[in-house]
Amino acid sequence: MKKTLKGLGAALSVALPFLAQTPVHAADQALVQRGAYLAKLGDCVACHTAPKGKPFAGGLPMNTPMGQIYTTNITPDQQTGIGAYSETDFARAMREGIAKDGHNLYPAMPYPSYAKVNDDDMKALYAYFMSGVAPVQQANREPDIKWPMNMRWPLKFWNMVFLEKGVYQDKSGKDVAWNRGAYIIQGLGHCGSCHTPRGIAFQEKALDESGSAFLAGGLLDGWFASNLTGEHNVGLGRWNDQDLQAFLKTGANRHASAFGAMTSVINNSTQGMNDSDIAAMTTYLKSLPPVGGNGGPSYSYDPQATKVSLGRPADNAGARVYTAYCMHCHGVDGRGFAPLLAPLAGNPNVLEKDPSSLINVTLNGTADLVIGGIPAAYPMPKYAPVLNDQQIADVLTFVRAGWNNGAPTVSVEEVAKLRKSTQAAR
Known part of the structure; x- marks a missing residue:
């Protein structure tokens, strides 16, 4: 009997670790x-x-x-x-x-x-x-935040003020698709974490559509995350359902291409979602009223003045940089070759008042979109080693004025600041 128990104990000592690891x-x-x-x-x-x-x-x-x-x-x-x-x-x-x-x-x-x-x-x-x-087995790394800002106890008070507890509740009067889209975008999708502006305490200024700032675009980590409301110039107002669904599935459409952190979202998240959830997200986003923008009329394409500027020789510093480095991909007409190469004419990211994303993507390029295991053929290259701050400011000012875009100029100081912050983080 003792031998039997001893043998059983030995067997268990061998088997238990494997049983514990059984998924x-x-x-x-x-x-x-x-x-x-x-x-x-x-x-x-x-x-x-x-x-x-x-x-x-x-x-x-x-x-x-x-x-x-x-x-x-x-x-x-x-x-x-x-x-x-x-x-x-x-x-x-x-x-x-x-x-x-x-x-x-x-x-x-x-x-x-x-x-x-x-x-x-x-x-x-x-x-x-x-x-x-x-x-x-990989130990966590401590944050590079100096005392006293590294103390965590104040976060208890942050949560008391800004954390809204309670799971999502379906909104009455809205259909199944709208509520599913709202649940994904407000919840696991956490779209507001990047696309909603933050307050002085780093809190999102709104957590759902009841707040006017929700998904109106926000500056985070050197990028300006796009406006996702129905605003007709910098938002999704000119995008139809098919445009938005194509962007979520592939990272590109006739209006824009993904860059920065959104590249990772497309690669790791939205392209793997089922069609029903993509359609639900589209339903919800397209229901949001317009917020932000400059209050001007809806963008209309006009290439004439820009075409003259790009004549030979180009008539200003920004146009000269554009003809040398940009025109072969984005075209004389600014329309690129969508969805392979992003258009610049009427692109919401070009029209946005905050130029951070344009500066950042010009300096540092963007990671490959990888759709179905195949990397994008024409990723944006990095120009930080090639162009100086003045040249980047000139070409982005040219692009933001070109093809009737009518967006504000980009200063050398803005380029220099982002160059310093993004290079330091690498």
């Missing part, structure tokens, strides 16, 4: 798969994966007004990740920004949006991160 019971695989799709809706991999790092192991640097922080390891590793989190711990971190040990997370983690995620979806996400993600 989930077969009956739960559907829950894990659903969680994987929801994690795609949230684009979790984009923030929680460092360049050349392992998925979800953290370490991606993020710039904040207080200094640089680094995303955390959210793999199920017991020591360095979230493997010891219960489902309650996980939901609390997602909805309230409080880690298992009680410390407050910085609101760069979009928990004010994730607060709206319903219980069923939270359960599926937990199943995925505990059982569908490979554990990675």
Whole structure:
């Protein structure tokens, strides 16, 4: 009998580690798969994966007004990740920004949006991160924020003022598609984290369509995230449903191409969404009234004056830079070769008052859009090593005035400031 028990103990000592690592019971695989799709809706991999790092192991640097922080390891590793989190711990971190040990997370983690995620979806996400993600032992990196700004206890008061608790509730009088789109965009999609302007305390000025600032565009980390309201020049007012759906699926359409952080959103999130969810997001976004812009008439294309400026020889400094470096892709007519090469004439990002994105993409280019595993043929190259601040200011001023765009000039000082901040972060 003792021998039998001893043998059973030995067998268990061998088997238990493997049993503990068994992902989930077969009956739960559907829950894990659903969680994987929801994690795609949230684009979790984009923030929680460092360049050349392992998925979800953290370490991606993020710039904040207080200094640089680094995303955390959210793999199920017991020591360095979230493997010891219960489902309650996980939901609390997602909805309230409080880690298992009680410390407050910085609101760069979009928990004010994730607060709206319903219980069923939270359960599926937990199943995925505990059982569908490979554990990675990688310690989290402390933020580069100096005392006293690195103290986290004031975040308790931040949450008291700015965190709205409670899962999303369907709006009466709205159809299923509208409510589904609102749930994705306000919740896991956390679109407002980039596309809504922030206040002095780094809070989003609105968390849903009841606030006029919601999705009106915002400056974040050296980029101006586009206006997503129905504004007819800098927003989506001239985009039809097909334009918006094409952009979400491929990152490009006849009006614009994705750049900056939006490239990662297309690559890791929206292109993998099902058609029903893409259509729901479109329904919701196209329902938003116009906000922002310059109050002028809707853009109308007029190439004549620009065509004269681009004559040989070009008649101003910006036109000369354009003919040498830009015209072969974006054309004399400014219409590019959409969707392969972005148009500049009437492009909402060109018409936007804040030129940060134009300066940034000209200096630093943009990462490849990778659709269906195939990289885009013509990514925007970086011109920081090629053009000086004056040349970039000149060419962007030319582009913003050209083809009847009528946008403000770009100053040398604006270019120099972004060159310094973006090069320092690399």
